[in-house]
Amino acid sequence: MTEKTSLLIGAYERDNFGDLLFLRLTEDLLPGPTAASLIAADMRELTGRYVVPYETELARRSFDLVWVVGGEVGATTTELALGFSMPEAEREAWSAADPAGRDRLRRLLGAPDLDSSAYVPDLGAYPLASGTPLVLNSVGVAGLRGTEPRRRDALLARVAAADDVVVRDRDSQAFLDESGVRSRLAPDLVQTIVDRPDVPTVETWAGTLVVQASVRHLAKVGATAFWLSVAEAARRTGLGVTLFAAGTAHLHDSYDSYDEARRLLAEAAPDVDVQVVPDRDPLVLCGVVRSAAAWLGSSLHGRVVASAFGVPRVSLENAKVSAYAATWDAGMPFGATVPDVPAAVEAALGLRGDDDGTGRRLADQARESTGALVAAHA
Numbered sequence: 001m002t003e004k005t006s007l008l009i010g011a012y013e014r015d016n017f018g019d020l021l022f023l024r025l026t027e028d029l030l031p032g033p034t035a036a037s038l039i040a041a042d043m044r045e046l047t048g049r050y051v052v053p054y055e056t057e058l059a060r061r062s063f064d065l066v067w068v069v070g071g072e073v074g075a076t077t078t079e080l081a082l083g084f085s086m087p088e089a090e091r092e093a094w095s096a097a098d099p100a101g102r103d104r105l106r107r108l109l110g111a112p113d114l115d116s117s118a119y120v121p122d123l124g125a126y127p128l129a130s131g132t133p134l135v136l137n138s139v140g141v142a143g144l145r146g147t148e149p150r151r152r153d154a155l156l157a158r159v160a161a162a163d164d165v166v167v168r169d170r171d172s173q174a175f176l177d178e179s180g181v182r183s184r185l186a187p188d189l190v191q192t193i194v195d196r197p198d199v200p201t202v203e204t205w206a207g208t209l210v211v212q213a214s215v216r217h218l219a220k221v222g223a224t225a226f227w228l229s230v231a232e233a234a235r236r237t238g239l240g241v242t243l244f245a246a247g248t249a250h251l252h253d254s255y256d257s258y259d260e261a262r263r264l265l266a267e268a269a270p271d272v273d274v275q276v277v278p279d280r281d282p283l284v285l286c287g288v289v290r291s292a293a294a295w296l297g298s299s300l301h302g303r304v305v306a307s308a309f310g311v312p313r314v315s316l317e318n319a320k321v322s323a324y325a326a327t328w329d330a331g332m333p334f335g336a337t338v339p340d341v342p343a344a345v346e347a348a349l350g351l352r353g354d355d356d357g358t359g360r361r362l363a364d365q366a367r368e369s370t371g372a373l374v375a376a377h378a
Contacts, residue, residue: 012051
């Protein structure tokens, strides 16, 4: 009997903490998994996987199941995702190209049309995928609300065509309800990381305030003001500061920005010990969060991992993160502005003794939801 095969599609072509965890957690659940993404990428250093373009795979062979997991899949177009995923030299050429030049490069890379959904395929376009179930798990789609109507409707049609859609926040479910698209609500799959035996305890950064801030967040709020607020939080709590990169893809996090952070923190709080986590292995990064005294950041999956392990957590202003926290994890601070940071960190630390088992509860719900999907389609 031939073994079943599954095509796993996600943003696996770039260094982004949550997406790489999605791959690790999902491939253990599905038969004959092939990791696929928008374009080919050698990700063996981070995940041990060579990622293939899903367009090529769907055109050349059939699968028993196509499974998309995680991310804001609705509003992420091919054009936007390619800008995140290209090496710097290629991205400069991409930015300088006219529309025809961009389309030529897109075709050379084997990526879908620029306006199309980056990670939700139109299986009807592939004869070999006729009748293949399509599952979307742990996705966010509320970002489609602000999209130009023509593009929004086209992207929404991709989501509506899936056999099963599981969203991770109430805002996404409300948007799909308004649009007449059936979905279910469940916690993010990464909540189940708490049960992975291979997540280490990382003593090097144990008991510190682990801080992460994306390039975009720092540009929005002002880097100097933000790091001075972190310095005040460290002074008030007596914690050392560990700088954590949740992803090094374009416009995600930057080690260069953390070099500047170290300088500012050294000037503002010379008695505070400041370290930078150099590791990029997603499971090691989970271990850093697991070992922390508290988490502070703009990353959704930083908060998810912190909640999984019962680590006090504060999320910075971010619509996606706030939507998830409001749905599942409202007991810890979220939506923190720069002036809020010191008091929010103190509040989160004070709530640790009041932990209500959120991590365990969300892990169980996420596992149950995903298990039902696997039973139904795999």
